[in-house]
Amino acid sequence: MPEGHTVHRIAQLFTELFAGQVLVASSPQGRFSEGAALISATTLLTSQAIGKQLFLGFEADRCVRVHLGIYGAWDVISRSGELTRAGSPDTVSLGAPRVRRRIGETETSISSDVAFPPPPVGQVRLRLETSDTVADLRGPTACELITPEGREVIEARLGPDPMHDRGKKSGAIFAQRLARTSRPIGLVLMDQGVVSGIGNVYRAEILFRHRLDPYLSANSLDAELVHRLWKDWGVLLARGVQTGVMMTRDDLDAKGKALALEERGERYFVYGRQGQPCRVCRTPIVMAMMATRKLYFCPQCQTSIGRSS
DNA sequence: TCACAATGAACAA
DNA sequence: TGTTCCTTGTGAC
Incomplete structure (x- = not known):
């Protein structure tokens, strides 16, 4: 449930965590399987927000456009067990079992033997992962692969x-x-x-x-x-x-x-x-x-x- | 268990 | 102007 600030934070976080890295992409839910397959095992080059739109630019002119809509969210989990609920600015969900916490509080995973990456929970449209970080996207109003031309059209609007x-x-x-x-x-x-x-x-x-x-x-x-x-x-x-x-x-x-x-x-x-x-x-x-x-x-x-x- | 709301937008008519 | 889609968490029963 983001307004523009949230999407900019996500874009910045992804730049820090993922830019320049080869990502494994999947769609546990199955609704973005083709797109995920096309970007999987390629390098993320850019992560940029314009308003509520997030553009993830991969190699080979492949770009994923994500719009969270009214209730989409990214959960970002690192191997250390820290979890950031990027789509919900006032809560942070933490490792398994999920615990809700106020802003600023952090906590490591309750049990240190939790497998990484954790199995997807719920309707995960897109999962992006490196060897030590996972980002799960749920409930977006849009998650699609677009061409550079398609991106220009959207930006122009x-x-x-x-x-x-x-x-x-x-x-x-x-x-x-x-x-x-x-x-x-x-x-x-x-x-x-x-x-x-x-x-x-x-x-x-x-x-x-x-x-x-x-x-x-x-x-x-x-x-x-x-x-x-x-x-x-x-x-x-x-x-x-x-x-x-x-x-x-x-x-x-x-x-x-x-x-x-x-x-x-x-x-x-x-x-x-x-x-x-x-x-x-x-x-x-x-x-x-x-x-x-x-x-x-x-x-x-x-x-x-x-x-x- | 169920209804409902939520920081959104596309589309039909 | 109204309807539809997307998903999760909460609060009432």
Whole structure:
């Protein structure tokens, strides 16, 4: 259940663990057997994220595109028994038997005689392994082999990603794409063709951080605000990639920040806080459906005059 | 045991 | 706008 920061972390982790190495690939579940066979026993050359897309570039111009969707995840297990639940930023699953732990805690395998590699558990679409590391992919919305041309097509469709900033144009492209649609800003921020990597949590939080009415037309925002939105997404994304946590509150002292890193309920201004008091004005946070997704906002702080609906 | 939700997006109509 | 797909964990019975 990742937003852009998670996918960047996975890309970085795979670069560290796998780049330059020959990988054995398989599809224990069977749904990616042909693709796995084609990349197996070849070298991983690149591991790159753009927004929520992960591109793994192998020899012979073979590229695996992975999109985790709403509940996909990678489990990474090393021979030492450490296990990282990369798709779930706030938990780490550990060796057999699986134990859930809070962030930052690590633990080695309970029994040291656990076989390596461990047998796949559940629906593992793709397993990548070296002699001492295994990465299991479960529940992706997409896992496919693509050509360099196919990759270009996909990249061309994506809105800018601050972590993949091609010069200074990204902010301008973001502004351009907002300017050409009258759809509500709350909807547009989640459109991966407009800006890459923002999901339901970051959407709600960014809107609140700018006291922005989710129902305002994207093309009604002034240039300065649009610029601030772009810069802010860059700040939040960089922070998320660094910490692995979507920490969107700036109104915290060191103690509060430590608490927010542990308690998900403390981490956000509005996301998931329906009915609870706004952290700024105490008005109850509202949840409303917007195009099949839950939108959270403060009806007081994020009001604009003349909002329709 | 079962229903349901979850940080997503493609597709149909 | 609604439906479908992908998988797992939780909480109610």
